[in-house]
Amino acid sequence: MSLKSLLEKNGLNLEDSFYEDCKIFVELLQKWGKVHNLSGRLSFEDISENILDSLYPLKFIENFSSFADIGTGAGYPGLILAIAKKDIKAFLVEPRIKRVAFLNFVKASLGLKNLIIIQNRAENIQDINVDLITSRAVTNTKLLLEITENMKKSNTSYLFYKGSMLESELDEAKINNYNIISRNDRNYLYIKA
Numbered sequence: 001m002s003l004k005s006l007l008e009k010n011g012l013n014l015e016d017s018f019y020e021d022c023k024i025f026v027e028l029l030q031k032w033g034k035v036h037n038l039s040g041r042l043s044f045e046d047i048s049e050n051i052l053d054s055l056y057p058l059k060f061i062e063n064f065s066s067f068a069d070i071g072t073g074a075g076y077p078g079l080i081l082a083i084a085k086k087d088i089k090a091f092l093v094e095p096r097i098k099r100v101a102f103l104n105f106v107k108a109s110l111g112l113k114n115l116i117i118i119q120n121r122a123e124n125i126q127d128i129n130v131d132l133i134t135s136r137a138v139t140n141t142k143l144l145l146e147i148t149e150n151m152k153k154s155n156t157s158y159l160f161y162k163g164s165m166l167e168s169e170l171d172e173a174k175i176n177n178y179n180i181i182s183r184n185d186r187n188y189l190y191i192k193a
């Protein structure tokens with residue numbers, strides 16, 4: 001199935017330019033992914049599923065004008081969100097140099113002006129404040145909230161991409177005012193400001 005059919009089947013309608021950019025992203029990731037150990041899943045189907053996963057919660061969350069993605073790795077979800085939403089300021093926070101080099105290469109190849117890539121660990125960042133903090137497959141909810149403390153402002157929301165073992169994490173993190181959006185084995189945890 002084409003990426004466009006997959007996304008449309010899941011209720012996501014993106015402009016043609018998004019698919020043109022994704023085509024280049026897929027080519028670059030398939031070219032460099034294995035050499036630099038960027039991502040374990042490099043078939044077109046796997047990358048398409050990761051793109052869908054990155055974008056799916058957009059259907060449910062409130063508008064935002066800036067976000068920081070913690071531990072973007074090879075691009076999920078932050079780079080994909082930045083490609084889909086070029087009017088939004090995106091910060092990608094990733095400590096590993098080869099992953100950062102790849103993200104910078106995609107940024108240059110696509111001319112993404114809305115994107116700032118920061119080679120650092122989240123807990124070391126002092127000088128950015130954003131509307132939304134996202135993260136997928138990095139660490140548990142409690143720790144994510146702790147390491148992003150410096151990035152939050154009074155109205156910062158959070159979108160964490162989680163698996164099925166979410167309940168104990170929620171107890172541990174002592175959060176309230178959240179929604180969980182489920183899709184297959186994925187739980188998208190949205191903590192609203």
Ligand SMILES: C[S@@+](CC[C@H](N)C(=O)[O-])C[C@H]1O[C@@H](n2cnc3c(N)ncnc32)[C@H](O)[C@@H]1O
Nearest residue numbers: 070071072073076094095096121122136137138
């Ligand atoms: C399992 S990978 C997930 C990558 C991507 N989010 C995904 O879902 O494919 C975890 C990533 O988090 C990064 N990471 C780990 N600890 C971090 C921290 N404290 N701050 C920012 N990034 C971190 C790692 O370098 C790694 O690239």
